[in-house]
Amino acid sequence: MTQTSPRLRKAVLPVAGLGTRVLPGTKTTPKELLNVVDRPILSYIVEEARAAGIEHIVFVTGRFKQAIEDYFDHQVELEAQLEAKGKTEILDQLLAELPKPGEMSFVRQMAPKGLGHAVWCARDVVGDEPFAVILPDVIVDAEPGALKQLVAVFNETGGNVIGVERVAESETHKYGIVDPEGDSSGRRIAMKGMVEKPAQGTAPSNLSISGRYILQPRLFDLLADQGKGAGGEIQLTDAMARLMTEQDFTAVEYEGVTHDCGDKIGLLRANVALALKRPDLGEAARKAVSDLL
């Protein structure tokens, strides 16, 4: 069932959700622009996409998410001020992450009907080629980046490739979980199914689907008539489970540390972990944390 696939060039970043788990911070600021240390979460995500060879990023945005589009554009007054004050290091950092002309597209999801619906909104911009989906509130601290690790597998297997991490058995009910085909001890695992948030004690494995996907465009046909699933939302997992009856899916346990920044403690943990690793801040961060403890 292996599908021959053209090169992966495009990534869909769904950013239209309401971010209710981290309110009130997300009342007027998109969740994806909350800072981790000194950069928005999205800045880490775009860096990961580019490092994986992605040439075009499709944001699926919604109302009150205008700031995301503005973040990836010039801020002329600010740039002039930084230039005038000789603050060239930060100015260069800001300019370096601006998109090349045409590198980013923005489509609108007019109501947050679920992740599957958000991805479907990108169908015309993606067209008939494989594409990545990156959950833009999940930072994976990894070298090489998580998506790049998935691309390495995809270039060999084609088909569909899903990033996973192992979680404690007691935690499986919180995640989408992979149903493996045979041996699941390695880092590359053939899949025969997936279950969204299985009841405790019923999970087919401890491999949780953590927010990095490479998918075939056939998925868009299935999303077009995908009904509502868990939580009354159109779920990406449900459409992927249908696609699995037609095409190969490989789960890849990437090497790295996953931070769910859409959750209060996950966001806090990401800030601490990434500050501790920073050459310019690590020592001061370590002292601040140990003073607190």
Ligand code: UTP
């Ligand atoms: P989440 O479920 O984590 O985001 O979806 P959310 O709905 O914003 O969060 P809570 O549960 O209310 O706190 C993962 C990603 O998918 C996007 C979100 O913006 C988030 O980055 N998403 C989700 C959409 O773009 N549209 C949707 O309808 C749902």
